[in-house]
Amino acid sequence: MAKILTSRKENYAQWYNDLVIKADLAENSAVRGCMVIKPYGYAIWEKMQSVLDSKFKETGHSNAYFPLFIPKSFLSKEAAHVEGFAKECAVVTHYRLKSSSGGKGIEVDETAKLEEELIIRPTSETIIWNTYKNWIQSYRDLPLLINQWANVVRWEMRTRLFLRTAEFLWQEGHTAHATKEEAIEETIKMLNVYSEFAKNWMAIPVISGTKTENERFAGAVETYSIEAMMQDGKALQSGTSHFLGQNFAKAFDVTFLNKTGKLEHVWASSWGVSTRLMGALVMAHSDDRGLVLPPKLAPIQVVIVPIYKKSEELENINREVEVIRQKLVASGITVKYDNRDTHKPGWKFADYELKGVPLRLAVGPRDIENKSVEVARRDTLEKKSYPLEGIEETVKSLLTEIQENIFNKALEFRTQNTHTTDSYEEFKEIIENKGGFINAHWDGTRETEEKINQETKATIRCIPLNNKQEPGKCIVTGKPSSQRVLFAKAY
């Protein structure tokens, strides 16, 4: 087999890059830091979108759309928020071009300067809260449960396909509530939507928790996240949900009359997942031969490849496969029959493995003879013949099995790479040599977290929800601690 991917062992980062490009998920564009998401990659994103979108609808949310541009003055209304995003904003300053004086090319027309500059949204809290001000007057207008699917821009210094790009796609939910309790409940409810999605659809186990002050969203009172472990032991924050308190309501003066006729500021949440999930999906399951996709998110769940010598044989196989295909489609399975005669079977095998198609059926003269089909699993690379009779049931249960298997593999990997220690020396040694997650005691201060970060590159990923309360001593300062927190190097 021609080796086309760098192996994970050789260079994990390179493997990831190779894979994203070779599997046709995305490529770098002519614009620095911005990627082109290719049809195959976008198909996966669309599946994620469609599942999440229906979950948002089920939990009572409606979609809407707010502008890409945010007046500069809006961004500065919430102090922490502007502080957090100021360094990575793209700014629109002019609205017209003109022909260059030299004759060729165009240049900015300096006479067309905007009175107020526009920020390309790094997130939409400000424009949305400015709008909510007009939508909310009474407790009867609450809760307000809105989501938007959009692109945002954060001018990142260094970018990586899907994991960190200057422009990325995401959804951002923005809700307004009458009480603090309700807003917190919403924040956690959506965090749970994310964690269930990660587990049940992406087949990635995640740890839900709260962020420390250092890692908190700019403008939030509390940030919750789901953290996943990648195959190199690093953590990937895969979704966030923020309890915003009354910060934005106060900044944008969003008030409502409660039942007793008293004017109050509303309580808020915001939550989002992005195309970064694509990166998580790639890095959680894939191997040196290519992508491994969970059946529930695979654009093609089953590919059928005909094996033949002469064209009469192909006609025969075509007829046979059409029957199989219809049975599978009737069972709700996404099937592709690839009978292109421009590529050989071996080439197709390798290509669909690279693209992570969960199951591959091969149908040749031998199979027709034996009334069987050769089925190859992408996750285990196992090949086996199954009777044609009842193939749709076989495929269905294999797909279920693959979905479970890759989740279990990811869970097993995480378990094996999660450590517990009470010694800072050991902590350093683990981070340095083994990687993975570490549960350790921490005194709760920003200083200690920063010290650990500087000395080891590890950060506190989260304080897990429903964490076991367990008195101990901070691994650095020895000060008392009531629980262990989750440390790891992160993307």
Next chain:
RNA sequence: CGGGGUGUGGCGCAGUUGGCAGCGCGCGUCGUUCGGGACGACGAGGUCGGAAGUUCGAGUCUUCUCACCCCGACCA
């Protein structure tokens, strides 16, 4: 923003002392092949990132410039 590197057919690269722009993959046509990335023959495709300079002559030397990549600080 600091450090390092690279720009030559679609992609990956070679190009010696300055002397006819090459190789592999891919692409096209034809034939033989087809149960794990087939092979042969023929063929198409490049103002060598850009500008200026040195020279009889520049992919190669000089100056300037642009772009991208990698490593760090920052970040979902």
